Amino acid sequence: MSDKAWKVFERSVAAALGTTRRLQLGRSTSDVDVAWAHVDCKYRKRHAVIGLFREAEKKYGGDGLPVVLVLKEARRPGAVVVMDFRDWLDLVKRAGLTEEARTDE
Numbered sequence: 050m051s052d053k054a055w056k057v058f059e060r061s062v063a064a065a066l067g068t069t070r071r072l073q074l075g076r077s078t079s080d081v082d083v084a085w086a087h088v089d090c091k092y093r094k095r096h097a098v099i100g101l102f103r104e105a106e107k108k109y110g111g112d113g114l115p116v117v118l119v120l121k122e123a124r125r126p127g128a129v130v131v132m133d134f135r136d137w138l139d140l141v142k143r144a145g146l147t148e149e150a151r152t153d154e
Contacts, residue, residue, distance in 0.1 A: 054092055055090070055092035056070070058090055058092040059080045059090045059092075062080070062081055062088065062090050062134075063080075063081045063082065063088075065134075065138055065147075066081060066083055066088070066138070066146075066147050067147040068081060068147075069081075070082070083146070085146050098118075098120065098131055101118060101120070101131075102116070102118045102131050102132075105118045106133075115132055115133065115136035115139075115140075116132065116133065116136075117130060117131070118130070118131040118132065119131075
């Protein structure tokens with residue numbers, strides 16, 4: 050029997066970060082096992098925020114710079130950053146946070 054698409058997605062994110070997918074087994078843990086963040090993967094037919102991100106890509110994309118969408122809810126603390134996974138992964142690798150990006154060890 051083949052894995053569900055969301056499990057395949059979680060594994061692909063984990064592999065890109067040089068680690069593994071966590072087994073949940075009723076625990077409240079993140080989907081991907083990294084020490085520096087809680088990585089939670091959501092695989093759905095649609096996400097409303099992606100429409101906003103695609104608009105920003107159309108408006109600003111194409112010059113080689115990553116598009117970063119910052120969202121804030123009125124009267125609530127903090128904000129959320131949305132960007133293309135490949136661009137984010139490039140930043141993570143540059144910061145030396147993935148196993149495959151570490152060359153000094």
